[in-house]
Amino acid sequence: xxxxxxxxxxxxxxxxxxxxxxxxxxxxxxxxxxxxxxxxxxxxxxxxxxxxxxxxxxxxxxxxxxxxxxxxxxxxxxxxxxxxxxxxxxxxxxxxxxxxxxxxxxxxxxxxxxxxxxxxxxxxxxxxxxxxxxxxxxxxxxxxxxxxxxxxxxxxxxxxxxxxxxxxxxxxxxxxxxxxxxxxxxxxxxxxxxxxxxxxxxxxxxxxxxxxxxxxxxxxxxxxxxxxxxxxxxxxxxxxxxxxxxxxxxxxxxxxxxxxxxxxxxxxxxxxxxxxxxxxxxxxxxxxxxxxxxxxxxx
Amino acid sequence: xxxxxxxxxxxxxxxxxxxxxxxxxxxxxxxxxxxxxxxxxxxxxxxxxxxxxxxxxxxxxxxxxxxxxxxxxxxxxxxxxxxxxxxxxxxxxxxxxxxxxxxxxxxxxxxxxxxxxxxxxxxxxxxxxxxxxxxxxxxxxxxxxxxxxxxxxxxxxxxxxxxxxxxxxxxxxxxxxxxxxxxxxxxxxxxxxxxxxxxxxxxxxxxxxxxxxxx
Numbered sequence: 383x384x385x386x387x388x389x390x391x392x393x394x395x396x397x398x399x400x401x402x403x404x405x406x407x408x409x410x411x412x413x414x415x416x417x418x419x420x421x422x423x424x425x426x427x428x429x430x431x432x433x434x435x436x437x438x439x440x441x442x443x444x445x446x447x448x449x450x451x452x453x454x455x456x457x458x459x460x461x462x463x464x465x466x467x468x469x470x471x472x473x474x475x476x477x478x479x480x481x482x483x484x485x486x487x488x489x490x491x492x493x494x495x496x497x498x499x500x501x502x503x504x505x506x507x508x509x510x511x512x513x514x515x516x517x518x519x520x521x522x523x524x525x526x527x528x529x530x531x532x533x534x535x536x537x538x539x540x541x542x543x544x545x546x547x548x549x550x551x552x553x554x555x556x557x558x559x560x561x562x563x564x565x566x567x568x569x570x571x572x573x574x575x576x577x578x579x580x581x582x583x584x585x586x587x588x589x590x591x592x593x594x595x596x597x598x599x600x601x602x603x604x605x606x607x608x609x610x611x612x613x614x615x616x617x618x619x620x621x622x623x624x625x626x627x628x629x630x631x632x633x634x635x636x637x638x639x640x641x642x643x644x645x646x647x648x649x650x651x652x653x654x655x656x657x658x659x660x661x662x663x664x665x666x667x668x669x670x671x672x673x674x675x676x677x678x679x680x681x
Numbered sequence: 682x683x684x685x686x687x688x689x690x691x692x693x694x695x696x697x698x699x700x701x702x703x704x705x706x707x708x709x710x711x712x713x714x715x716x717x718x719x720x721x722x723x724x725x726x727x728x729x730x731x732x733x734x735x736x737x738x739x740x741x742x743x744x745x746x747x748x749x750x751x752x753x754x755x756x757x758x759x760x761x762x763x764x765x766x767x768x769x770x771x772x773x774x775x776x777x778x779x780x781x782x783x784x785x786x787x788x789x790x791x792x793x794x795x796x797x798x799x800x801x802x803x804x805x806x807x808x809x810x811x812x813x814x815x816x817x818x819x820x821x822x823x824x825x826x827x828x829x830x831x832x833x834x835x836x837x838x839x840x841x842x843x844x845x846x847x848x849x850x851x852x853x854x855x856x857x858x859x860x861x862x863x864x865x866x867x868x869x870x871x872x873x874x875x876x877x878x879x880x881x882x883x884x885x886x887x888x889x890x891x892x893x894x895x896x
Contacts, residue, residue, distance in 0.1 A: 385816075
């Protein structure tokens, strides 16, 4: 039975609130119902339904688009945890289709090929909540200003290399810290430079963090990578190719869930990291030219 | 909103140390619950392992994903010590996923987890995220005198209490009569999230009960 008649749906509290419930958890990329079940069984707090994991998107090339609605429906039917799906940056209609499919969150994602090189979506105009990627504070606040109710730092998806993820979460944290204690004049100048309202900058500085839940994504391949992300201030983690490109996906997934909860406890991290088999084969950043880096998409 | 310490001026406030309230921190919005406890002058403590429960006067099971939380409770043997805590009379509050963990029955197949609250719950009873909602409702036992009060409540992919057994009592319902909170002695399960609206009444109840139980 749906919400009661006089209740208000799709408010800021419900949109940002779902992300709050996902904190301390792991959201896993899955490409079919069987993988979604493995993710749920491992303790994932949500799954991201997509046609190919970023590693394969990178390998295959071509244009990456929204997934087949049948595939998304199949995953929704297979699990009881939230199901998210990706729309191309600026693709209003893909997002409307995903909203009609009743997904729990839409990721306006640079992992897919952007549809608009000037505008990200006006996410306030949707009932469904959105999450977006960022690699610095300005990008994060522009997306939040457009209506994103959750953020993730981008990292470099599909590489199994944590270095970009570390760079991006550090950048956001350092840029917020640098604004702390600054005069109103300086904050107004920063807001102008970042092209966001002063009030949003003020709110962020006062909170000492992004005003919405922020996960780390893009390159997490091991339990230790997940714990490192938490140590750097992540509210939770996205794991894409790192699970189903590993030798033992179910075991790796469960271990990453444990590591995200117990990130402060090195003894537990040692225990859950043991005997997982081979992690996904990573990609060294120097071998990926700037033009092929997914994190450079979006602005 | 009254941010003063719990039950100031009453006899329970004479205990010198504030009560220690554990907050299950395996996953979910435990930070929001810890913040609520802080505004009430209680000491919050993150609980991830059984040893974290030593010496707590009460416990909160936060919102989150109940399937993930259940796995983490099982993996680290937290079920038994939480049940023992309840047996000693310590109050336990479960919000949303936390209420699912407390229930004696879960509709549609899942095994119960803690079985401390005599209710049957249905997960995601209102639908997916687009049916998440905000509303005001009347909840029993929240005022300073323990009377009913109207509060603002946020429901996120929320469960519903479909049946209240003889040992428990419904303490909040929606306008259409669906039950969204139930209490059994010092065990309280609610389908919504006072920790994200800043509604302090529910946490105040918990802290007061923790002080009473510790005396």
